[in-house]
Amino acid sequence: MTDTQDSQRSNRRTVVACAGVVVGMTGLAYASVPLYDLFCKVTGFNGTPxxxxxxxxxxxxxxxxxxxxxxxxxxxxxxxxxxxxxxxxxxxxxxxxxxxxxxxxxxxxxxxxxxxxxxxxxxxxxxxxxxxxxxxxxxxxxxxxxxxxxxxxxxxxxxxxxxxxxxxxxxxxxxxxxxxxxxxxxxxxxxxxxxxxxx
Structure with a gap:
């Protein structure tokens, strides 16, 4: 019984961690274009005045x-x-x-x-x-x-x-x-x- 509960707890943690990674990566994907644009404007990278x-x-x-x-x-x-x-x-x-x-x-x-x-x-x-x-x-x-x-x-x-x-x-x-x-x-x-x- 204890092994089953520990296994379920471990699975839940894994699912929560994976969901957190997916949410974080999605947020980074949406933020990457404006962040890249800002980086280019500040540094002049890629020919950006x-x-x-x-x-x-x-x-x-x-x-x-x-x-x-x-x-x-x-x-x-x-x-x-x-x-x-x-x-x-x-x-x-x-x-x-x-x-x-x-x-x-x-x-x-x-x-x-x-x-x-x-x-x-x-x-x-x-x-x-x-x-x-x-x-x-x-x-x-x-x-x-x-x-x-x-x-x-x-x-x-x-x-x-x-x-x-x-x-x-x-x-x-x-x-x-x-x-x-x-x-x-x-x-x-x-x-x-x-x-x-x-x-």
Missing amino acids: IQRADNGSDVIDRTVAVRFDANVVPGLNWSFASEVPEVKVKLGETTTVLYKVTNNGSKATTGIATYNVQPDLAGPYFSKLECFCFTEQTLQPGETLQSAVVFYVDPRLVEDGDIKDISSITLSYTYFPSKGGKPVEETSSTSTATTPIVQ
């Missing part, structure tokens, strides 16, 4: 070309472009570039822009002060919206042995259809989003 409140850097006499890549996925009838394809900036210098997006369709549509920086290793040094990314935009037919990105390239880039000699950085934006404040990556069963990067 860092969001900053202000520019406390000194301007140094070293220039780098910043190229602007603007894309719209198939299925979102918008045109999207930067005012200039490229600017040359001094490291530490605050720069503003305007983008224009137009709804070419016959009905109101909603989109949201995502972004990255190439090469990936430049992400920690590309700091955005103002950006339209991850802000849902609804445009009426024929409506045009102008938005700014304000950024600087951190002078500490020259101390990074892996990329101190780079001559250009590409900032790439892609507009996706938006649903509930999130980008919809596939707009149909046959069309998927692609983001061409210019090196």
Whole structure:
């Protein structure tokens, strides 16, 4: 009788432990995407520019070309472009570039822009002060919206042995259809989003 009770108690503990592991793993699965996104934004990992409140850097006499890549996925009838394809900036210098997006369709549509920086290793040094990314935009037919990105390239880039000699950085934006404040990556069963990067 005692052996049976001990065995049942041990089985219950095992079941409770397994259930706890399942609940914990499920919680981690749901938290992993926002935690990874936060990690990228804070560290610049995977080419994610860092969001900053202000520019406390000194301007140094070293220039780098910043190229602007603007894309719209198939299925979102918008045109999207930067005012200039490229600017040359001094490291530490605050720069503003305007983008224009137009709804070419016959009905109101909603989109949201995502972004990255190439090469990936430049992400920690590309700091955005103002950006339209991850802000849902609804445009009426024929409506045009102008938005700014304000950024600087951190002078500490020259101390990074892996990329101190780079001559250009590409900032790439892609507009996706938006649903509930999130980008919809596939707009149909046959069309998927692609983001061409210019090196």
